[in-house]
Amino acid sequence: MNELKKYLKKIVKTPVMIVSHESPDGDAIGSSIGMAYLLKEMGFNPIVVNKESIPAKYRFLENDIKIKCIDELEETERLDRYNVFVMDSAKIDRIGFSLKEIFPNYENIVNIDHHVSNDYFGDNNFVFPNMAATSEIVGSVYFDMFGYITKNAATAIYTGIMTDTGNLTYEATTGVTVALVSILHEMKADFNSMRKYLYENESVGQMNGLKTILNNMDILMDGFVTYTYLSYDTVLSNGLTSGDIENYVDYPRKVAACEVALLFKEFIKDEIKVSIRTKGSIDANKLAGIFGGGGHKRAAGFRIKKPMDQAMKFALNRIVEGLKNNEWNN
Ligand SMILES: [Mn+2]
Incomplete structure (x- = not known):
């Protein structure tokens, strides 16, 4: 975790893009949005993309940060020399499109994940299989760096952790996970909205x-x-x-x-x-x-x-x- 913190502190202000796997789930979306808030806090202006538009039930997490679907990007947004953060994806093809095709000038890949099957596809790899969710990685680093997590970021990170751990009941859940959730509560994560939109919202x-x-x-x-x-x-x-x-x-x-x-x-x-x-x-x-x-x-x-x-x-x-x-x- 210290390595990731050190890495984040030394990156220079190139354009930053955040992407996660196709058919994004709560952790893919939560960790992407959480990472975007963290990078904003550091003075970056990241764009967040996904192959597809995210499921409607997760849109309550999009406040100041929108997840753009790749085919709604402007030409200029595609041509930047991005530092690409890939979240929650064990292999690069999990994002569901070719980075080189859509973002021909991207410069670097930062791989942030918790899957044991991760194949270290990035130029920089931060893989923590002992973390219950990629959102847990993001939340831990965020709190470690700033001593707080903003409410909207906390809600996104909380949602990622809850959806990936079956509400803290899967074996991957650790005391560290639960401790972070306690912090997220203090940071006013909006669990009431999460329950309403994720669990009581079927079509x-x-x-x-x-x-x-x-x-x-x-x-x-x-x-x-x-x-x-x-x-x-x-x-x-x-x-x-x-x-x-x-x-x-x-x-x-x-x-x-x-x-x-x-x-x-x-x-x-x-x-x-x-x-x-x-x-x-x-x-x-x-x-x-x-x-x-x-x-x-x-x-x-x-x-x-x-x-x-x-x-x-x-x-x-x-x-x-x-x-x-x-x-x-x-
Ligand atoms: Mn995950």
């Missing part, structure tokens, strides 16, 4: 999608593996985005016997994204690794380019085989 389409995944739910190995799927047709007819359904994988996980919960989702025809959640005995990151994916011990993902039925058959067969051979035990 009718999202509820219809939920009905579908509950209908589609099935088990293997007496429920040790519980899985469900969301087809392209369901996505389309309910106007669902990946941000809309990020908590759907919590439902298969609710089954008592379940150790491995899987959600197969098809946002692009015949390109299946699979979310994995595990409860305790299986390492989700290792499991995802055999399909070329990655993530964390309890939450990971991978992709398969096949039609849904084939993708499910292929993945589930391989997963059952691996579980029987104890391939991915903690």
Whole structure:
């Protein structure tokens, strides 16, 4: 953490850009906005971008800082010689576009992340796998440097931490995480808005999608593996985005016997994204690794380019085989 602080203190005032992974979740958005406030506090004027526009439920975090979608950038904004901060992304391709294509003159990449699977793609790498969220890294450095965190920054950082830790209940949560959350409370983080916008804000389409995944739910190995799927047709007819359904994988996980919960989702025809959640005995990151994916011990993902039925058959067969051979035990 000291290295990151030292680095931030010595960077000169080049234009700064902040980007995070595509299909941004609470931590990607929270850490990006938190980092933008930190850099503003230091006298920079960062721009924050993402491949797509962020899910509506997170817009309450955009106050003085807006996250721009890459295709709404002005030509001049694309041509600056940026120092690029990449947040919460284990690999550079997680941002979902080519940096060189969109920002041809960028000069440097700063990689700030907490995924164990991070491959150190940056010119400067600040990877802390013992941190529960990238937002925790940002909050720790921010408070360490200034002795305070502004209210809006605290709300963004708080949201990132809460969404990445299942409200401080996932194993990655540490005493350090909880101590920072206590500080964020003192800094007046607006947890009331977070609850209202994130947990009590579902659309009718999202509820219809939920009905579908509950209908589609099935088990293997007496429920040790519980899985469900969301087809392209369901996505389309309910106007669902990946941000809309990020908590759907919590439902298969609710089954008592379940150790491995899987959600197969098809946002692009015949390109299946699979979310994995595990409860305790299986390492989700290792499991995802055999399909070329990655993530964390309890939450990971991978992709398969096949039609849904084939993708499910292929993945589930391989997963059952691996579980029987104890391939991915903690
Ligand atoms: Mn994260």
